Amino acid sequence: MPSCPLETGELINLLVAALLELDRNAARDCFQRSALVPLAFAETVLAPALERVGTGWERGEVALSQVYMSGRISEELLDEILPPQQLPDTSHPAMAVAVLDDFHPLGKRIVSSVVRASGFRLADYGLIGVDDLVRRAQNDGIRILLVSTLMLPAALRVRELKECLDRDLPGTRLVVGGAPFRLHPDLWWEVGADGTSATASGVVPLLRRLIAELP
């Protein structure tokens, strides 16, 4: 006998537990027990669950490995229930994510998972230097650029990136993240970025604000 659909709050609780336990089957069960269409499930259950995982990391209750694995499981689930070709046409300004001047993409991957699970489309520029990043952003008409860094020298190069964006793609908003910005909370504005977030889940409300403020 099919079980009754669960309330949204209960679904979020179950999904958070499934994600932290790395239990893909339990995560899939949450969707099946929701009686929601895939897009509604992504927006009202999956995204809030990831946000709660991210908040847990900020509070020291959840580890980065759990944040990453939660993102992976969520991406897999999302691809399964809502393949990229079935996503509705984008209605937000063009956005992209990149790792600046480094070889380690973990932070970018986590941010991508959370942002996509929240219904945004995001171009992925991979591991890239300042010149190529500006050129690609210009070609794609990017209005909001998310940049992940791991080490301090790369974080300091954001200043140069911002100058190039202001010159070649004025009005584009720049969001930065990664260890240097978490450990040095004032660094983001010192290098001229338009925003930062200590967690991937915090990027989503920041994006909504920046989108609303775009001319």
Add this chain to the structure above:
Amino acid sequence: MIEMTPLERVLCTLGHREPDRVPFFLLLTMHGARELGVGIREYYHSPELVVEAQLRLRKRYGHDCLYGFLYAAVESEAWGGETAFREDGPPNAAAPCITAIASIPGLAPPRIEGAPGLMRVLAVLAGLKARSQGSVPIIGTVMSPFSLPVLQLGFENYLELIYLHRELFWELMRLNTEFCVAWANAQLAAGANAICYFDPLSSPEITPASDYLQLGGAVARATLPRIKGPTATHLASGRVGTLLDQVAGTGTAAIGVSAREDLAELKAALAGRLAILGNLNGLEMGGWSPREAELQVRRAIAAGAPGGGFILADNHGEIPWQVPETVLEAISETVRRYGSYPIAKEVSPDA
């Protein structure tokens, strides 16, 4: 009190007694290149330059150690990886050297004498020992077997190895443990007095605290007793959080703690079981004025130094290239001015 040598000072504080003054470690690496006016890449390829610079930096700032660390990727180089050098920051591991986890069972730990980067580190340690006459502690470093795979595999692949391929994970831990023990003991034989065991992956910020005893802690307990000298565990900016008791149980003598943790609370919680190394914020240090450096040092001394068991240092295990000499001088001067035992109440700028 009679002035102690740096080695006496550090041994005294590791014994949880108060030495003549607070020992401080300026864990300087790239500043050596600046001191000698050479590029970072050239600097790291010449043990003679590193030895000369370490001695000059210690003479200039008067800190209580000599640091044999070159860069973390020297270990992944030994496993076949490549290193990307830059002129404004530390060398970084380039693409992962283990490209397929299925290859792990066929791997063997690299021979130290077959790895040019490791041999350069041993030459540095031998040179420091020969020229320092035994009065200054010489610090060697290893990446923990549990943390090294971030460089060997990349962060994402490694997290998936841990959680989705546990058998292969343990096989890699076995290989890395053999390498780590051999590498640490080679450094001790070459001239290091102690080994800093860098283990950022074990921080509860990176892997769950509930997993520590089964993962990073289990690896540390299998590794540290086989290292033939004292060790300090360093989480490289990561918080130790609730793991204090478990880390103390691995046999390490000290722990490097995060700038985002309360030194006084940690000191009380450790109650003489582990010495503390830390916790000046290295990333913020680059923007400090000399006055700000003084205030930060005084706060750290006031919170961590009473009773001994405390070495003032940065929170990451390496001071960034961007930190100016004026800040390093201010740190040194403040320790000399305010760091004498017993620590006076007015050392705290907030008192």
